Amino acid sequence: MALIDQRVEVPVTIDESLCIEGCTLCVDICPLDSLAISDETGKAYMHVDECWYCGPCADRCPADAVTVNIPYLLR
Amino acid sequence: MEIPPIEDRLHLDCEVLVVGGGTAGTMAAITAAEHGARVLLLEKAHVRHSGALAMGMDGVNNAVIPGKATPEDYVAEITRANDGIVNQKTVYQTATRGHAMVRRLEGYGVKFEKDEHGDYAVRRVHRSGSYVLPMPEGKDVKKVLYRVLRRRDIRERVRIENRVMPVRVLTEGGRAVGVAGFDTRSGRFVTVAAGAVVLATGACGRLGLPAGGYLYGTYENPTNAGDGYAMAYHAGAELSGIECFQINPLIKDYNGPACAYVANPFGGYQVNNRGERFVDSDYWSGHMMAEVAREIASARGPIYLKLSHLPGETVTAVERILHSTERPTRGTFHAGRGHDYRTDDVEMHISEIGLCGGHSASGVWVDEHGATTVPGLYAAGDLACVPHNYMIGAFVFGDLAGAHAAASHRVPAGLPEGQVAEAHELVYRPLRHPDGPPQPQVEYKLRRFVNDYVAPPKTAAKLEIALESFERMRDEIAGMGARTPHELMRCAEVGFIRDCAEMAARSSLTRTESRWGLYHDRADLPDRDDANWLFHLNLRKLPDGSMAFVKRPVEPYLVPVEGFDPVAAEPEPVATRPGARVRRAGETRAGHAAVGRSPRILELHRIAEEAPDLARLAPYLADEEPKVRRAAIAALTETVPEGAGVALAAALADEHGTVRRAAATGLRELAEVLPATPEFGAALAERVTSPDASVRGTVLDVLRALRLGDVALFAAALGDDDHRVRIEAIRGLVSLDEPGPLAGAARDASREVRVWVARGIAAVGRPSPALDGLAADPDPLVRAAALESSAATGSPLVDQAVAGMADPAWQVRAGAARCLGAAGEPLEPLVAALGDGNLDVRKAAVLALAGHVSRPEVAAALRGALADPDADVRAHARRALDG
């Protein structure tokens, strides 16, 4: 079967300049496991478009680096 | 990833296994541990923020508090709400144990709303009885539970494995002996041998597709994909009432509750496009949902939650709850559309369908201890069929199941390797064909079929198409492709959703009547048929793999309920029919040292895991970086070492505002658990002169809650510059039964403060001359509060109230009506107010007259109100006349 890479806007963004390298708090707690640490930058990012826009990732980030937006389809 | 050989698995064993670490699961684990069992808790997310409570809860929907309601009233209420089909023995457990559970949670540090005298402040939302108990700091519930799980005595007995997801319950000789599943990050296969298994995996929230089209934008937490329903089914357990779906009225598109339960006490309500209220009870039931669906589809649609008529500060108070708990991104959603509750009513809609015992009645069949029909297997929380059980019921049944499992676990001889191999195949199958259709597309299609053919209004013809579609999709699901452990998790979930969809369609087809309003609205069979269907409809999987249905008689009621007469009968079989690698958090990346710019915060996170004492946290509390100090306060409030109170009080003097705010939040959150020592009181009192008003407000609030404040301190704070501090001062004085100094505040510049003075006098309950002044206040909200409050002092301001009935402001007329109702004389103005143009005034008049129905002229007037255009007014009039 054919598969393609397609662009998708994801709801959660992380300000890399603020994200603390070595920290994994948001990745640890996201209930949907949608956040990961990038191999390239060592910073957190959203790796799949799966989100309940619930907020603990932003709430718990010690660096205020996480912004939770409402998923595009619902905005 | 490669398919891991079955032998490379992680094997664990325990006495009590709990699957799902949400509301019911954490309580089951704690109770089982307290009963001495060795417990394993598996959670597919992370227990710290998982399940429906991840971001807290704004209130208890169903607490039976002695003196406010009786267990019998509650059981009868739920029996009516569920159209007679309940095993009252189970509901009775929630009714009788809910109060002790509230106390237990309070002991853990959860805050429930209390009046100034320390009584629980329950509110009425149900048709009869008051069961709704607000939780002012509800956002912290899960945090509190997690703190208990990590208490030394508990964590010695409870092992937690996060990100591990069972897919099948294993059985041997008909008894549950463990589970098989996998680690959703490493992909490792996992088996567990257990003496007893408690399933607490929540609702099936990903059944219908939300109208917004986003797979995870569901009402329920989307990690609850119906896992437990499928696992219980394949283990051979009975499920019940699956055709009684969950459907809720939600903020349109956002798809989260803007609960009338929250807005109601503040004066908000649901209206149609003409501004009329149309439901006669805000309690969520299938009948209410049918009314909502009808209204939306009518010329009077859509519907709204109306708040725009309320004063700004009231809206702010509603926002403070709605934008911080349960679904805190509500504010972001409204802001994104440029909407504001002050000017825009909130458009509401009905949600996708789901399965949920906690909200409706679709769940795994359990007895009054949470035991299923499979020995050794329990179900608790939303997964279990205990109708309308909600959060407190999930706690109660988690506790019951945990206790029962701890008392009756049995060491299994071994695991059935055939079932283990089947589970292994189920999990890893998608790796065999990584280019197969991806989960998002397969899931979308499956759930769209659910919307098209299973959601009400249901017909046999549509349900047949549904079954055909689900059958066709069986192969597509088996052919799904995946490449990572994360994708394997989503693929396994699609299998659960398909199982639930099939159960939902078959059950709906089998129950040949309509019942529970919209939940089981069979358009082709519109009538309720008690003669044939005042029965539970249970289903289970037969050994040959087919789905069998049985009609179970409703057990004789413990509490008789008029209109429902279950008949004794034998269970009767009905029809049967054939039947890119994600890195693990914490894993170090090759070639990257943790060079971080804040190693101190990383150290703190590590230390916080080890239940540190205050001395270990002290250096971080004194760190020069405010960010580190804030993180240290977060660690302090999570772990609460001895001396935490004094340390938090000290942090109220921090030079950095964010640190002070974190300390203030922590103190409010912990008010119930911090010991009220004189030293702590002194440390707090020192901060009452802080230049930061939020600090001063917190100090007064916490001193009041801990009963550590004195009259002089509160009275002095009445002169504070900030009105929020002055309000806290009033609450403090009221808690000490000291209304004297309040008289001065009756001339306060802030109308909010003056309203609080009036309410405070009511709470003290003794006449006060200050009320006369307040009743003549230039502000209508103050006049309204004064009139209403005077009724509670035993000396109602009757003359002013009679005059107030003609006030141009509706709030004053409503307050005056409440005053006259309590005074009992004269009633003529109340009868006249039944013709008032404002629906809230008419409602207040009906409620005020309700206490005087024995008088013929009152009864006659109330009979007239049965034709009121407003549904609420009609409902209250009917209730008053009934009795």
Ligand SMILES: Cc1cc2nc3c(=O)[nH]c(=O)nc-3n(C[C@H](O)[C@H](O)[C@H](O)COP(=O)(O)OP(=O)(O)OC[C@H]3O[C@@H](n4cnc5c(N)ncnc54)[C@H](O)[C@@H]3O)c2cc1C
């Ligand atoms: C938005 C919202 C608002 C609500 N508001 C209120 C309210 O104000 N008052 C009230 O009384 N009730 C309210 N409720 C209902 C109440 O929260 C629930 O009834 C209750 O929390 C259910 O608890 P539970 O343990 O069954 O489910 P949950 O708390 O959802 O826990 C289920 C857990 O199981 C985990 N899990 C699922 N599948 C697996 C698997 N295969 N393996 C491992 N783990 C798994 C999930 O990740 C989750 O952590 C609300 C519910 C929602 C969704």
Ligand code: SF4
């Ligand atoms: S919690 Fe914040 S600092 Fe930590 S990894 Fe996530 S974004 Fe980075």
Ligand code: SF4
């Ligand atoms: S909002 Fe919730 S689901 Fe979305 S990334 Fe943050 S924690 Fe995960």
